[in-house]
Amino acid sequence: MARTLTINGQMVSARDEDTILRAAQDAGIHIPVLCHLDGLSDVGACRFCLVEVAGSNRLLPACTTRIQEGMVVQTDTEQLRNYRRHLIELLFAERNHVCAVCVANGNCEMQSLAIQLGMTHSRYDYMFPSLGVDLSHERFGLDHNRCIMCTRCVRACDEIEGAHTLDVFGRGAKARIVTDLGMPWGESPTCTSCGKCVMACPTGALFKQGSTVAEMTRDRSKLNFLKTAREERKWIV
Amino acid sequence: MTTRVVIDPVTRIEGHAKISIFLDEAGEVSDALFHVTEFRGFEKFCEGRPLGEMAGITARVCGICPVSHLLASAKAGDDIFAVQVPPAAEKLRRLMNLGQITQSHALSFFHLSAPDLLLGYDSDPAQRNVFGLIAQQPELARRGIRLRQFGQEVIELLGGRKIHPAWAVPGGVREPLTPENRERIRSRLPEAFETVEIALDFIRDYIRTHREEVEHFGNFPTLFAGLVSKDGGKWEHHDGWLRVVDSEGNVLVDQFDPRRYYEIVGEAVESWSYLKSPYYKPLGYPEGAYRVGPLARLNICESIGTPKADAELERFRSYGNARGIVTSSFMYHYARLIEILAALEHMQRLLDDPDILSPRVRAQGSINRLEGVGVSEAPRGTLYHHYQVDENGLIKKVNLIIATGQNNIAMNRTVKQIAKHWIHGAREAKIPEGLLNRVEAGIRAFDPCLSCSTHAFGQMPLQVTLFAADGRVLDVRSR
Numbered sequence: 076m077a078r079t080l081t082i083n084g085q086m087v088s089a090r091d092e093d094t095i096l097r098a099a100q101d102a103g104i105h106i107p108v109l110c111h112l113d114g115l116s117d118v119g120a121c122r123f124c125l126v127e128v129a130g131s132n133r134l135l136p137a138c139t140t141r142i143q144e145g146m147v148v149q150t151d152t153e154q155l156r157n158y159r160r161h162l163i164e165l166l167f168a169e170r171n172h173v174c175a176v177c178v179a180n181g182n183c184e185m186q187s188l189a190i191q192l193g194m195t196h197s198r199y200d201y202m203f204p205s206l207g208v209d210l211s212h213e214r215f216g217l218d219h220n221r222c223i224m225c226t227r228c229v230r231a232c233d234e235i236e237g238a239h240t241l242d243v244f245g246r247g248a249k250a251r252i253v254t255d256l257g258m259p260w261g262e263s264p265t266c267t268s269c270g271k272c273v274m275a276c277p278t279g280a281l282f283k284q285g286s287t288v289a290e291m292t293r294d295r296s297k298l299n300f301l302k303t304a305r306e307e308r309k310w311i312v
Numbered sequence: 313m314t315t316r317v318v319i320d321p322v323t324r325i326e327g328h329a330k331i332s333i334f335l336d337e338a339g340e341v342s343d344a345l346f347h348v349t350e351f352r353g354f355e356k357f358c359e360g361r362p363l364g365e366m367a368g369i370t371a372r373v374c375g376i377c378p379v380s381h382l383l384a385s386a387k388a389g390d391d392i393f394a395v396q397v398p399p400a401a402e403k404l405r406r407l408m409n410l411g412q413i414t415q416s417h418a419l420s421f422f423h424l425s426a427p428d429l430l431l432g433y434d435s436d437p438a439q440r441n442v443f444g445l446i447a448q449q450p451e452l453a454r455r456g457i458r459l460r461q462f463g464q465e466v467i468e469l470l471g472g473r474k475i476h477p478a479w480a481v482p483g484g485v486r487e488p489l490t491p492e493n494r495e496r497i498r499s500r501l502p503e504a505f506e507t508v509e510i511a512l513d514f515i516r517d518y519i520r521t522h523r524e525e526v527e528h529f530g531n532f533p534t535l536f537a538g539l540v541s542k543d544g545g546k547w548e549h550h551d552g553w554l555r556v557v558d559s560e561g562n563v564l565v566d567q568f569d570p571r572r573y574y575e576i577v578g579e580a581v582e583s584w585s586y587l588k589s590p591y592y593k594p595l596g597y598p599e600g601a602y603r604v605g606p607l608a609r610l611n612i613c614e615s616i617g618t619p620k621a622d623a624e625l626e627r628f629r630s631y632g633n634a635r636g637i638v639t640s641s642f643m644y645h646y647a648r649l650i651e652i653l654a655a656l657e658h659m660q661r662l663l664d665d666p667d668i669l670s671p672r673v674r675a676q677g678s679i680n681r682l683e684g685v686g687v688s689e690a691p692r693g694t695l696y697h698h699y700q701v702d703e704n705g706l707i708k709k710v711n712l713i714i715a716t717g718q719n720n721i722a723m724n725r726t727v728k729q730i731a732k733h734w735i736h737g738a739r740e741a742k743i744p745e746g747l748l749n750r751v752e753a754g755i756r757a758f759d760p761c762l763s764c765s766t767h768a769f770g771q772m773p774l775q776v777t778l779f780a781a782d783g784r785v786l787d788v789r790s791r
Contacts, residue, residue: 175372175476176365176368176369176372176478178364178365207360208360208361208362208706210362210704210705210706211704216362218362261704284362284364284678284705285364285482285676285678286364286365287364287365287367287368287478287481287486288365288367288368288478289368289478290478290486
């Protein structure tokens with residue numbers, strides 16, 4: 076059933092089950108996202124898609140908030156832009172992101188978002204945590220220095236491949252991606268080496284072994300292709 | 313009472329350094345030290361990184377010679393992969409290194425040292441820079457800038473960018489050369505040849521008329537070390553045997569695999585500098601001082617292997633001793649120009665090689681050795697990258713021996729020799745700026761790459777402070 080809402084002053088028609096993000100995307104309105112990836116469920120982790128909804132005294136994540144009839148949404152206000160700048164700066168300050176020598180340089184959603192949001196530096200002190208790199212897998216590597224805990228890889232592994240090798244360990248700033256119960260990736264009995272997690276990663280945290288600077292390109296649309304093929308029996312390329 | 317004169321910072325070099333000159337009670341120079349005042353830490357923070365990333369990371373050691381680090385790192389990776397690089401990749405790496413030698417040497421000669429050579433050591437410091445050169449010798453300055461730009465363009469056409477291309481990788485290179493880009497490089501060679509010929513005419517003339525500088529700019533016996541080709545000990549810049557020759561022309565080490573460098577190269581540390589002082593182990597420190605770079609490469613090779621450069625090499629050797637060994641560090645300038653000529657001729661040869669366009673440029677490999685050494689000739693001398701990795705390819709240990717470091721002992725001796733020759737009776741009286749500039753110019757002859765990036769923005773004023781033994785500042789001047 077179709078519903079009508081207003082986004083940035085524009086009347087938008089959307090399906091009853093749509094999220095604000097989906098309704099905005101269908102109407103050609105851009106909302107920045109980082110943990111959202113077409114084909115995966117949404118968890119509202121990154122907070123970049125927060126929007127203002129009239130009548131709500133708090134900001135709501137567009138990716139997990141269902142539309143309502145007559146909803147009035149603002150996606151690009153001064154307040155939101157300011158919050159998003161802080162968010163991206165916090166992400167850069169939290170771990171060790173060095174674009175110049177990163178495998179994903181030029182093909183990184185976090186880097187693109189920082190550029191899009193006009194980030195020139197971080198106002199927060201860098202934390203420089205001491206984090207490792209897991210290269211035990213034959214084909215892929217996991218660099219915790221570059222991970223932003225978006226959990227796209229966890230969802231891709233669980234929802235698309237069905238292996239659920241990857242998951243989250245710990246809380247807050249100490250949260251980490253783990254393989255199985257924290258064993259080296261190369262020893263995982265559940266990993267099928269399908270590479271869907273690598274495809275899903277927005278940064279250089281997951282990469283093909285042997286990748287050098289800016290060499291890690293990926294086709295993130297493959298996951299949505301698989302999901303559509305499986306659920307709707309449509310092979311759309 | 314002793315007095316200390318400090319030149320801080322030293323200008324028109326790549327990096328940060330200062331010079332201290334110690335005067336005795338008679339105002340004569342008792343000692344002089346060349347301090348490198350910066351600290352980088354690459355060897356430490358590379359630990360824990362994947363091997364594949366090392367070429368890209370270590371290229372960042374230097375903004376002038378990133379290609380040298382890229383190649384040495386990729387070669388260390390080849391060693392750990394235990395693969396043979398495809399012939400085209402080997403030739404393309406050579407082509408890029410030749411582009412780099414051209415651009416770096418052109419920078420050293422035209423941008424950094426020509427102001428001293430053409431405008432004079434005693435000329436107005438405000439004009440004694442590349443802009444002063446442009447004002448007085450616009451045609452030569454333009455040619456010099458274009459020559460450097462040509463070298464940079466070779467790097468860009470191969471690696472996609474002029475600075476820090478992450479193009480050489482363990483196993484080969486990432487992209488082949490296109491026929492269009494080959495023609496672009498080729499089309500610019502004639503002008504580059506013309507420019508280097510003009511510069512060679514100038515430097516030969518200069519050497520004839522400035523005997524005092526040639527005789528006293530770091531003119532002393534040391535060993536000379538570098539790579540020579542595996543076929544006949546010719547001039548080499550990428551892959552060859554290590555050779556060490558003394559000032560009398562005696563060959564101390566020959567056909568030595570540079571991957572075993574640690575058997576003959578030791579590293580000494582002095583408390584007054586962040587730059588280590590490598591030395592030839594069998595002679596100990598500091599007797600085992602050796603020089604690397606253009607002067608060393610021309611002193612150790614049998615020939616260059618190309619007609620124009622070989623003719624020039626013969627002239628160069630006529631300035632040397634009976635065995636043709638040239639010991640004055642001033643002659644680094646001349647050697648640098650001869651190497652540009654050699655680089656251009658070798659480029660021409662490589663461009664005519666049908667292999668150069670081959671698309672087969674990268675051998676795939678994995679961790680087959682846990683230790684690897686990559687050695688290449690950087691513009692400033694032999695560069696060693698030595699890595700140890702774990703079984704997954706994570707870096708456990710890194711040792712980098714940078715070309716400039718190997719000239720450290722010689723640079724210190726040069727500073728002292730120049731100061732002793734030109735500075736006399738300087739007590740409370742001011743030391744003429746032009747004399748201090750000669751001390752700096754002695755360092756510039758080595759073209760040291762200390763931090764490895766030029767400071768294109770802002771100014772680096774030369775500050776000279778005259779200290780009395782009791783710590784009293786006698787005189788402060790800056791420009």
